[in-house]
Amino acid sequence: MTEKEIASLNAAATRCRLNILRMIRASGHGHVGGALSAMDMVAALYFYKLNVDPSDPAKEDRDRFVLSAGHKCLCQYAALAEKGFFEKSVLDTYGSLGSPIPGHPDMHKLPGVEANTGALGHGLAISLGMALAQKIDGKNARTYTLLGDGELAEGSNWEAAAAAAHHKVDNLTAIVDYNGLQISGPVKEVMDLTPISDHFRAFGWAVRDIDGNNMNEITDALDALPFEKGKPSCIVAHTVKAKGLSFGEGNVSYHFWNAKEDQLMQAEEELNALLEDYEKEAGS
Ligand SMILES: Cc1ncc(C[n+]2csc(CCOP(=O)(O)OP(=O)(O)O)c2C)c(N)n1
Ligand SMILES: [Mg+2]
Numbered sequence: 001m002t003e004k005e006i007a008s009l010n011a012a013a014t015r016c017r018l019n020i021l022r023m024i025r026a027s028g029h030g031h032v033g034g035a036l037s038a039m040d041m042v043a044a045l046y047f048y049k050l051n052v053d054p055s056d057p058a059k060e061d062r063d064r065f066v067l068s069a070g071h072k073c074l075c076q077y078a079a080l081a082e083k084g085f086f087e088k089s090v091l092d093t094y095g096s097l098g099s100p101i102p103g104h105p106d107m108h109k110l111p112g113v114e115a116n117t118g119a120l121g122h123g124l125a126i127s128l129g130m131a132l133a134q135k136i137d138g139k140n141a142r143t144y145t146l147l148g149d150g151e152l153a154e155g156s157n158w159e160a161a162a163a164a165a166h167h168k169v170d171n172l173t174a175i176v177d178y179n180g181l182q183i184s185g186p187v188k189e190v191m192d193l194t195p196i197s198d199h200f201r202a203f204g205w206a207v208r209d210i211d212g213n214n215m216n217e218i219t220d221a222l223d224a225l226p227f228e229k230g231k232p233s234c235i236v237a238h239t240v241k242a243k244g245l246s247f248g249e250g251n252v253s254y255h256f257w258n259a260k261e262d263q264l265m266q267a268e269e270e271l272n273a274l275l276e277d278y279e280k281e282a283g284s
Helices: 003-027 032-049 070-083 088-093 123-136 156-166 196-202 215-223 261-282
Strands: 064-067 143-148 172-178 206-211 233-238
Touching: 003 032, 003 070, 003 088, 003 215, 003 261, 032 064, 032 070, 032 143, 032 172, 032 215, 032 233, 064 070, 064 123, 070 088, 123 143, 123 156, 123 172, 172 196, 196 206, 196 233, 206 215
Parallel strands: 064 143, 143 172, 172 233, 206 233
Antiparallel strands: none
16 A cells, blocks of 8 residues: 555545534434544445445445444444445434434445444344355355444354354454443443453454554555455454544543534534645645
């Protein structure tokens, strides 16, 4: 990857963060903390890695992305809109009755969403089924799922993790958004599963720890998949909750944000300035 290519991906991620602010402006509130920590990885997936086509969202050979931690849906809506899966004006319906972008993703309402999630602990098993089907059908396609670190407390994850290794599903990648916080406080205090990488290794996965808010490290990891032939891959992505919201970074009270106008204006201003820098660097 050249520096210009990385800057261009950072610009895409920043545009997505601005899309998140647009949805928050429409509804006044939302789960921003975990959406913003995961945004760089989701942007890298949609703008660098996934074989998906907004003009043909159901094409057979597509890669699949399942947002297991469905409350982070603002990051997926932001990326799908930026990629052209739907008109950006739809972002302004967030928080309204009947909107195709509800508080948790709904595959029956929005093209590009592969599974209904929000009840934590199901996305890994759903993704395992998708990846296994891709293999059985002889498709050259991969399935990715994004999990929260707090979500890993759900036992169903570990049953799916064991089955994925047992069946050697090496086209499956789990990305853990390791921001260290869940809804009510530090993950270490609520249910400590650190070191997360050792847990996945013990279950037979190939694992890499990265800085999940660093585009170089994210794209390097995505390019190295599968980390080991015959094993599912796990990227433990160390991130900062509410990344990009300067006054909320690493603060658990921004898990769900009731936005004030002056805060929104400050965040928009800061992200627009950042976007300008990245666009300059990218030469766009
Ligand atoms: C089965 C289930 N239990 C509880 C919840 C409520 N809940 C919503 S978000 C959340 C915290 C998840 O933490 P984490 O996975 O770390 O995501 P982050 O807050 O970092 O985005 C919880 C417990 C839920 N959605 N589903
Ligand atoms: Mg978390």
